[in-house]
Amino acid sequence: MSAIPQPAPLVQAHDLAKTFDVSPPWLNRVLEGKPRLLLHAVDGVSFDIARGQTLALVGESGCGKSTVARLLVGLYRPTRGGLQFDGQDAHAAFRTREGHNTLRRRIQMIFQDPYASLNPRWIVEDIVGEPLKEHGIVTDEAQLEARVGALLQSVGLAPQDMAKYPHQFSGGQRQRISIARALATQPDFLVCDEPTSALDVSVQAQVLNIMKDLQRQHGLTYLFISHNLAVVRHVSDQVGVMYLGRLVELAGKNHLFDNPRHPYTRMLLDAIPKMHDIGRSRTPVSGEVPNPLNPPTGCTFHPRCPHANARCKAERPALLSFQGVKVACHAVEEGRI
Secondary structure (H helix, E strand, O other): OOOOOOOOOOEEEEEEEEEEEOOOOHHHHHHHOOOOOEEEEEEEEEEEEOOOOEEEEEOOOOOOHHHHHHHHOOOOOOOEEEEEEOOEEHHHHHOOHHHHHHHHHHEEEEOOOOOOOOOOOOOHHHHHHHHHHHOOOOOOHHHHHHHHHHHHHHOOOOHHHHHOOHHHOOHHHHHHHHHHHHHOOOOOEEEEEOOOOOOOHHHHHHHHHHHHHHHHHHOOEEEEEOOOHHHHHHHOOEEEEEEOOEEEEEEEHHHHHHOOOOHHHHHHHHOOOOHHHOOOOOOOOOOOOOOOOOOOOOOOOHHHOOOOOHHHHHOOOOOEEEOOEEEOOHHHHOOOO
């Protein structure tokens, strides 16, 4: 009996990398004899996201999560690597006018700060209606008003709110407006860059539940970026753990939380307070994140890793599959942990 063929993933990132030149000005380098400085913000990241699924990227600040988000929506051009979206080369499409407009409709982004991502001079009708007018989805004012009202209702706001300015809303309501704006073009893929990190915990839950409901209703695919592992456990299907621009572990949500393999993933999970662990001392995430301008040799996590040996200090581990989980760790590969 032949196996049922699986549909191709909607999003396929292969060896994505982004390097920024952060060198001092040319004259300073000549006079002071300083070399060029290159920041490898993302360094060879590969993953797939199936249609209707959520991949969450987690990691400490500065690990490259937001840079990955901007690469996926075309705000940055990759230094190397490729991105396939629904079977086509997305970065090649972004360079043509027609492809750019098509992908702009199908890929949208929800930004981290709801206080900075909405134009304070515009009323909500203009904010949510801008992509509708920009892409020619609506042609007259009555149609625009009806469409914006429906979008606001879909995120738990009232059509009457379209006449208000952003300062008249709370943080959670502003983020709902951002979600309504992202949904205006009926996208297939939403890139969510820490969309709840600026909100109170109770408001976070409301916004996350709205996003999950919308995903079920419209079959949306999400890349969800967060440093909050409790949020990630609530929203994700797969989880990728990033460290200094690289994926160190990629696994299904339940597998990653129940049986983490990489030492860094274990440290992150062990640092979370647990109700049943009252009285047990927690292991903090030891050490500091190295300077990304001068990363350690070999495995970049080795200065903080309790399992590091000479090979870890000299040889960079590849992201390999172990029992359905992808891990970049020599200690896992050798069976030492």
